[in-house]
Amino acid sequence: MFTDFYELLEISPNANSETIERIFRYFAMRYHPDNRDTGDDSRFSEIVEAHNTLKDPVKRAQYDIQYRDNLGLRRELTEEASNTKGLERDVVIQAKLLALLYVRRRQDVNNPGIGDDELERLSGCPREHLDFHLWYLKAKSWIARTENGTFAITVEGIDRANAEHRREATITTKLLDHAD
Structure with a gap:
């Protein structure tokens, strides 16, 4: 140091x-x-x-x-x-990763994982940045490694994704109500 x-x-x-x-x-x-x-x-x-x-x-x-x-x-x-844009971008990437893993879990509950390379490709996030987001999501217990080494969303992650969706829907509804 x-x-x-x-x-x-x-x-x-x-x-x-x-x-x-x-x-x-x-x-x-x-x-x-x-x-x-x-x-x-x-x-x-x-x-x-x-x-x-x-x-x-x-x-x-x-x-x-x-x-x-x-x-x-x-x-x-x-x-x-x-640069607050960097923080905003990070929030979007983390939400996107959760959404990808959410959909994957919903599509096949018995094989819910997505590999590192596929997550990089689907998220559009370069590997050196993706590591930070995966670390964060794992530390929050929103995702975990499966037995075969892929990443999958956890129950806590599904709850987080659902809560975020409800919050965004509420904001959108309020904005539409005020537009009238």
Whole structure:
């Protein structure tokens, strides 16, 4: 896991060596294990590691490459989390998967499963995204793996699909009533 040494030392990535040294001394005294009031072994070790990395120009240059890569990942994460269309799309995909598995169970209660590849094709969701949705639906106990390894809707999943259908029907009815 990536550790942000700049954040740990509470300094700017543009901090010069004098600033790094000054801040290190402050935190080292504060968190040193011999300090009875604020000593903290693990925090002290982190501070020493950050200092040793950032004070060495070669190590710092290598670390800064990782730092920039991590910043890019955080930016992507923040942008995706801010995009409500992505969340809406996920809800639609999960509802579609439940609907597919619901229909399959209704068509053949004794052989209700659909395989991974078929779910990918029917849902139009790429494998790398489908894994997230299948994990979520399994964790909610709305789907499960069958004995032959396919996915099938559970009783809880059928209840969820039915509840969603009733909610959507109620909303549609109210919208139509107000349109008159």
